[in-house]
Amino acid sequence: MLSIIIPTLNEAAIIEATLGAVAKLRGRVEVLVVDGGSEDGTPEIVRRCGVRLINASRGRGTQMHAGAVIATGEVLWFLHADTQPPKNAIGHILKALADPAVAGGHFAIRFSGPRQSARLLTWVYPRLRWFGLCYGDSGIFVRRTAYEQVGGFRPFPIFEDLDLLRRLKRCGRFVHLQHTVTTSSRRFERSSFTLTFAWWTVLQVLYWLGVSPRFLGRLYAPIREQKPDRGGTPVLTSLYEKNGNH
Numbered sequence: 001m002l003s004i005i006i007p008t009l010n011e012a013a014i015i016e017a018t019l020g021a022v023a024k025l026r027g028r029v030e031v032l033v034v035d036g037g038s039e040d041g042t043p044e045i046v047r048r049c050g051v052r053l054i055n056a057s058r059g060r061g062t063q064m065h066a067g068a069v070i071a072t073g074e075v076l077w078f079l080h081a082d083t084q085p086p087k088n089a090i091g092h093i094l095k096a097l098a099d100p101a102v103a104g105g106h107f108a109i110r111f112s113g114p115r116q117s118a119r120l121l122t123w124v125y126p127r128l129r130w131f132g133l134c135y136g137d138s139g140i141f142v143r144r145t146a147y148e149q150v151g152g153f154r155p156f157p158i159f160e161d162l163d164l165l166r167r168l169k170r171c172g173r174f175v176h177l178q179h180t181v182t183t184s185s186r187r188f189e190r191s192s193f194t195l196t197f198a199w200w201t202v203l204q205v206l207y208w209l210g211v212s213p214r215f216l217g218r219l220y221a222p223i224r225e226q227k228p229d230r231g232g233t234p235v236l237t238s239l240y241e242k243n244g245n246h
């Protein structure tokens with residue numbers, strides 16, 4: 001059994017497409033959507049799709065851990081609400097985990113979107129692996145035993161994925177699969193790509209320098225709260241604590 005855990009917060013625009021892609025997967029799975037208090041009809045869409053819905057406190061790390069605690073699968077696969085997997089993804093995951101030295105892994109990633117930012121991100125992400133970096137939108141999967149051994153996701157408001165991966169690597173290899181998941185570039189499309197990417201890089205450097213993710217969370221602008229300036233160009237805001245980190 002493989003458990004797919006999807007955290008949501010006001011994802012009515014995209015969750016049905018993601019669940020549709022998940023429904024096409026080949027293999028024995030359970031799907032859990034963990035909602036952090038959506039107000040846009042997301043829970044109703046999830047129920048209409050026949051998927052189990054769990055409520056949890058807002059925050060991606062908190063929600064994913066809540067799903068992991070309830071999940072029954074021997075393998076936990078964490079998908080973001082705007083990330084769609086290939087049909088044969090489960091077979092690739094199980095093949096990777098056939099090696100007992102592998103604790104978990106992730107997929108290659110392609111960003112979808114009409115702007116150049118999607119193409120730039122698709123180019124940038126593979127190069128981040130040179131520094132040992134990967135993120136939750138690349139479809140992280142892990143053995144349940146390894147996840148429990150390291151204590152799972154911590155309730156950090158940001159970089160909960162990097163924190164988990166750092167600890168998981170103590171349990172075994174973390175592998176990269178060449179097969180591709182597709183995710184949205186929306187975070188970078190509501191404001192200047194250069195500004196958003198630069199700010200994201202600054203936060204990343206601060207994290208590796210030891211700054212608390214809880215402090216960094218206050219500086220992170222959620223994609224839904226980027227507001228236009230007087231000239232009509234979206235700019236970054238700092239309303240993280242109000243809206244969570246989706």
